[in-house]
Amino acid sequence: MIDTIQAWFQRLYETTGLNFTVFYDAYDWNRYVGGLRMTLLLGVTTILASLAIGAVGALLQSSPSRLLRGLVNGFVVAFRNTPPLVQIFFFYFGIGTLLPAARTADGLRAPILDNVQWAIVSLSLFAGAFNVEIFRSGIEAVPKTTVEAAEALGYTRLKAYRHVVLPLALRVCLPALNNNLINLLKTTTLAYAIAVPETLYAVKQIWSESQNVLEMMLVLLATYAVLVGALVWIMHRWERALRIPGYGR
Amino acid sequence: MAGIPPSTWTSDQPIVRVSDVHKSFGTFEVLKGISFDVRKGEVVCIIGPSGSGKSTLIRCINALVPVTSGTIRVAGIEVADPKLDKLALRRTVGMVFQQYNLFPHKTALANVMMAPLHVLGQNRAEVEVRARALLAKVRLAGKEDAYPGELSGGQQQRVAIARSLAMRPDVMLFDEVTAALDPETVKEVLVTIRELAEEGMTCLLVTHEMNFAREVADHVYFTDRGVIVEHGPPATLFSAAQDERTRRFLSQVL
Numbered sequence: 001m002i003d004t005i006q007a008w009f010q011r012l013y014e015t016t017g018l019n020f021t022v023f024y025d026a027y028d029w030n031r032y033v034g035g036l037r038m039t040l041l042l043g044v045t046t047i048l049a050s051l052a053i054g055a056v057g058a059l060l061q062s063s064p065s066r067l068l069r070g071l072v073n074g075f076v077v078a079f080r081n082t083p084p085l086v087q088i089f090f091f092y093f094g095i096g097t098l099l100p101a102a103r104t105a106d107g108l109r110a111p112i113l114d115n116v117q118w119a120i121v122s123l124s125l126f127a128g129a130f131n132v133e134i135f136r137s138g139i140e141a142v143p144k145t146t147v148e149a150a151e152a153l154g155y156t157r158l159k160a161y162r163h164v165v166l167p168l169a170l171r172v173c174l175p176a177l178n179n180n181l182i183n184l185l186k187t188t189t190l191a192y193a194i195a196v197p198e199t200l201y202a203v204k205q206i207w208s209e210s211q212n213v214l215e216m217m218l219v220l221l222a223t224y225a226v227l228v229g230a231l232v233w234i235m236h237r238w239e240r241a242l243r244i245p246g247y248g249r
Numbered sequence: 250m251a252g253i254p255p256s257t258w259t260s261d262q263p264i265v266r267v268s269d270v271h272k273s274f275g276t277f278e279v280l281k282g283i284s285f286d287v288r289k290g291e292v293v294c295i296i297g298p299s300g301s302g303k304s305t306l307i308r309c310i311n312a313l314v315p316v317t318s319g320t321i322r323v324a325g326i327e328v329a330d331p332k333l334d335k336l337a338l339r340r341t342v343g344m345v346f347q348q349y350n351l352f353p354h355k356t357a358l359a360n361v362m363m364a365p366l367h368v369l370g371q372n373r374a375e376v377e378v379r380a381r382a383l384l385a386k387v388r389l390a391g392k393e394d395a396y397p398g399e400l401s402g403g404q405q406q407r408v409a410i411a412r413s414l415a416m417r418p419d420v421m422l423f424d425e426v427t428a429a430l431d432p433e434t435v436k437e438v439l440v441t442i443r444e445l446a447e448e449g450m451t452c453l454l455v456t457h458e459m460n461f462a463r464e465v466a467d468h469v470y471f472t473d474r475g476v477i478v479e480h481g482p483p484a485t486l487f488s489a490a491q492d493e494r495t496r497r498f499l500s501q502v503l
Contacts (some may be wrong), residue, residue: 149350149409152311153364153416154339163367167354246398247353 019212022219028206035202036223042119042188042198043227047181049124054131058139058169059161061132072132079129084122085190091122092194119191127184134176138169171242178235182228199223258325264289264420264451265310270319272305279305281475282319287420287453292446294462294483295455297472298498303455306472307422310453311342324419336368343418347425349405351397357384357408358393361415369416376415383411387441403434407441414445421445423454459502463487471495 009023021028060072079087096118101111113121142165150160170177189200200220207216258264263286272280279302287293295303308314310321312328312335321328326338351360361380365371384393387407397405406426413421423442427435439461446452446465456462462469463483470480471490479492487503490496 143350145346145348145350146352148313149344149346149352150364151335152313152339152342152344152346153412154336154368155364156336159367163363164352168352171354242354244354244398245396246400247396 018215019210020215020219021206021210021212022216025210028210031202031206032199032219035197035199038116038196038198038202039188039227041116042123042191042196043185043231045120046123046127046184046188049120050127050131050181050184053124053128054135055166057128057132058135059158061136062139075125076129076132079126080133084126084187085193087126088119088122088190088194092118115194116191116196119188119194119196123184123188123191126187127180130180131177134173134180135166135169137176138171138173139165141172142168171244174235174239174242178232178239181235182231185228185231186224258322260289263287264324265453266320266322267306267310268320268322270306270309270321271317272302272309272314273317279475280309280316283472283475283477284319285470285477285480287451289419289451290449291467292452292465293454293468293470294466295453295470295472296457296459296462296498297470297478301472302475303472304424307344307424307453307455310422311344312338313344340369340416341418342420342422343413343416344422345406345409345413345424345426347428349397349402349409349429351405351409351412353397356394356396357389357400360397360408361412364412365415380411380415383414384408386414386444387411388437401434402430403437406430406434406438410438410441410445420451420453423452423456425455425457427456427458457502459487459499471498473498 006024009020013019013024022032023029057072057075060068063069092115096111096113099112101109104110146168147160147165150164155163188198191198192201192204195201203216203220203223207213210216265287267286268284270280270283271278283302283306285293295306297303305314309316310323310328312333316329319329323338324341326341327333328338351357352363355363358377358380361383362373362376365376365379366373381390381393384390387410389404389407389411392400392404392408395404397408400408409426410421426442427438430438435458439458442452442454443461443465454462454466466483468480469483469486471478471486471492471494473494479486479490479495486495487499490499
């Protein structure tokens with residue numbers, strides 16, 4: 001099976017000049033798959049972390065403490081009003097070099113967080129800031145009287161948030177959340193700028209060496225189209241699973 | 250009784266004692282010194298024109314609205330105390346709202362089970378048995394798996410009553426619970442409340458259902474513009490009201 005595919009792409013190259021090295025050259029294929037793995041790692045971890053940041057941030061936004069509310073709003077403004085690439089640079093080159101670092105046996109600098117971890121931190125905060133606002137819009141759509149009913153049953157603010165407000169808010173804000181998570185998945189390509197070997201980085205390496213920019217571009221575009229398609233499919237499944245019979249129509 | 254914390258309260262004292270309660274929203278004074286008692290097992294109705302502060306009063310009793318001054322004691326719990334144990338109060342006082350306010354993402358059964366599970370941390374199997382029994386009691390056996398959006402207003406309101414009863418309260422507050430219902434479903438909710446009252450549940454109702462108040466209440470309070478104008482047993486209040494305002498109100502609604 002694999003042999004047939006490899007042979008087919010080899011022939012394609014010989015007959016048309018279209019050189020999809022990734023599909024017949026094991027070395028390029030492994031680099032591509034490595035990049036894909038890294039993109040998936042970045043995508044999954046930043047999606048989960050940004051959701052957690054959004055949920056906690058939105059809860060704190062309605063906190064009685066003015067200080068906490070101010071901090072959340074400051075965070076949202078800072079991360080929403082600046083470009084994500086600048087944020088990644090700021091964390092990796094700015095904060096990263098300020099932090100103390102150990103030395104390896106060879107005397108090389110071994111920072112506390114490596115480039116992959118900084119990319120995850122930075123992208124999670126970036127998307128998290130948007131998620132805070134998205135969750136807030138959902139929370140504001142939950143009727144105050146529903147929360148009051150929970151309070152009257154003895155729920156604390158935190159318990160009411162977890163069992164009543166968040167599940168209802170989530171349903172309202174899922175379409176907006178969808179958009180932000182799709183954007184986040186695509187924004188992981190910015191990690192390229194601090195040499196995180198994700199898909200764009202791997203594919204760029206392949207085309208620099210094999211001189212097949214157009215072919216690898218096509219592979220790259222198709223890859224993201226499929227990845228985003230998968231995410232959209234998952235989110236729609238989730239939306240359907242959360243649908244409440246007889247609610248809101 | 251399950252909900253009553255150790256306190257100085259004994260059952261020969263009023264279970265609810267409201268003393269000189271004032272409540273202002275900004276400069277607008279809604280309650281201007283309200284005092285009354287509810288004894289254990291009593292059914293008390295508060296009637297009066299819209300905007301007379303009835304709902305605010307009932308919401309003060311379970312601390313959904315803080316009072317401006319005055320005291321409220323419920324089964325020995327000082328409601329206006331800044332160190333109020335809200336959970337203890339809300340285990341003691343159940344509340345049913347005009348708009349039902351069910352949790353729309355949960356089935357009828359789950360709505361009834363949620364608070365005992367989440368708030369009291371009780372055993373799921375036991376809570377489920379109790380919840381099913383409560384739904385049967387409010388005549389909703391068979392509707393356990395229906396979502397609120399699939400139920401009629403009257404059915405939703407009965408789920409809300411069962412949900413409140415699942416916390417085993419000592420006092421039930423009803424805030425105009427039939428005001429949002431179709432005329433034909435009002436009756437099924439009132440029947441449920443009447444049954445509760447007959448079982449000895451202490452009930453405090455804000456209501457516009459004068460016939461219900463006349464038949465079921467032990468005591469009726471007529472409020473207008475933040476004060477209790479007149480009160481008494483329904484037989485007296487409805488047929489021989491003393492105050493001109495009461496008489497005018499009753500002539501409009503009866």
